[in-house]
Amino acid sequence: MNPNCTQKLQCYFYQLSWAAFLELEVYKQKMSLWPSNIHLQDYSEPNESWSPEMRQLYDQYIALCEVRTDGGEVKTGPWQKLPSYNRTLKHGIVAAQRPKTIDPRARLFTRNVEEKGAAFEYVVFMNDQERRCVCVFQSGHLLEGPPGYVHAGAVATMFSTVTTTLSMLFGRVLTANLNLNFRSPVPLGSVSLIHSAVDKVEGRKIFVTCRMTSIDESKLYTDATALFLSGKLGHVFGTKSV
Amino acid sequence: MNPNCTQKLQCYFYQLSWAAFLELEVYKQKMSLWPSNIHLQDYSEPNESWSPEMRQLYDQYIALCEVRTDGGEVKTGPWQKLPSYNRTLKHGIVAAQRPKTIDPRARLFTRNVEEKGAAFEYVVFMNDQERRCVCVFQSGHLLEGPPGYVHAGAVATMFSTVTTTLSMLFGRVLTANLNLNFRSPVPLGSVSLIHSAVDKVEGRKIFVTCRMTSIDESKLYTDATALFLSGKLGHVFGTKSV
DSSP, X not given: OOTTHHHHHHTGGGTOXXXXXXXXXXXXXXXXXXXXXXXXXXXXXXXXXXXXXXXXXXXXXXXXXXXXXXXXXXXXXXXXXXXXXXXXXXXXXXXXXXXXXXXXXXXXXXXXOOSTTSSEEEEEEEETTTTEEEEEEEEOGXXXXXTTBBOHHHHHHHHHHHHHHHHXXXXXXXXXXXXXXXXXXXXXXXXXXXXXXEEEEETTEEEEEEEEEETTSOSEEEEEEEEEEESOXXXXXXXXXX | OOTTHHHHHHTGGGTOOHHHXXXXXXXXXXXXXXXXXXXXXXXXXXXXXXXXXXXXXXXXHHTTSEEEOTTSOEEEOSOXXXXXXXXXXXXXXXXXXXXXXXXXXXXXXXXXXXXXXXXXXEEEEEETTTTEEEEEEEEOGGGBSSTTBBOHHXXXXXXXXXXXXXXXXXXXXXXXXXXXXXXXXXXXXXXXXXXXXXXXXXXXXXXXXXXXXXTTXXXXXXXXXXXXXXXXXXXXXXXXXX
């Protein structure tokens, strides 16, 4: 596997290749073209809305991101925490080139509410060696479906987010299928775990499995399979460069 | 089919039976227990954020909601526009009984943004005779996934909303499965049509199909199947009364 996978994944929400990221750095540093209204806040950092359970799980996985060898040396662990922003860096480049064609108000769907704890609070940890990831998710009061429970669409949104993040181990991808089995409703305001793993890869097709459970994993809320297509997707999005 | 289906459907986002709705009316009128912070604004009414295409489609289906007979009499047409609120009336009753257990800030996921046009703008028209419905949907800038396109989770959310609305022709339901095929990304800010139909009913199982297309229906964005379970669901939601 490409050793730059983790770095590439850290750019996931930018929807950028690593080369394009460096290109953007040139824009930012030398040309001052970075739109001033875009702040690169990492929304997956702990905040005061997080419940003790959420914080405990975060700390548990953070502890796995670094390992100390017998010699006392600190090394990168099997897990990596991925940052999460509220829009794509792509806008940075495109907006500089075509400022009138991009809506500067656009925000990533899962990070479109500024109020902490009100909507999606989540953090994704990646284990690229084992081609799997885990997401710690706390639902806010704005995600309601049935009274007191999370909307099935909000559950689907988290599955889409987590499985897409994982499949981006293989570069740019497009969601082709998402098949969700809702086993039990998710209480609004609760914390849950979302585990996802790459099942198999066949040519451009990446098959992923995913399940959402209670934090002790005793209760299965939803499970799903997802299919992604990797490779050049410019023809799909109407651009030549990506 | 129960002739009260349309009335019941008008209560869809309340997640209430018609009887419970009347019960709530008693609360409101006689006991003044209706929480003052809940305003029954119908979010599916036209507003200034709607594009001309959105408004044209709305007018087109509204015209089918009433028919004029040869004698000049105005009668209910084959289609009915469903209202859409930003929380469930159930809270009205439950909050009065158990004010400390319900979060008064809870909002329906698809109606949780007050800014008009920023997120989900949609209206659902139901044809209960033909057991199908159509939704006119305009995506706002807060629903972004890939730059310039709607997040797959936001698309899934609209499919969940529309198929659940349709399946509620059979009473209270629970989503069991949602299987989405993403054929082409949906441009952010565009208007699309979502058609849904009941495929078959087997006991408690309701099988529904759904597709999202461009407004001229020439481009298929996503299609899906959904499975719902109808009947008593109190054991699922942990309540005896529903």
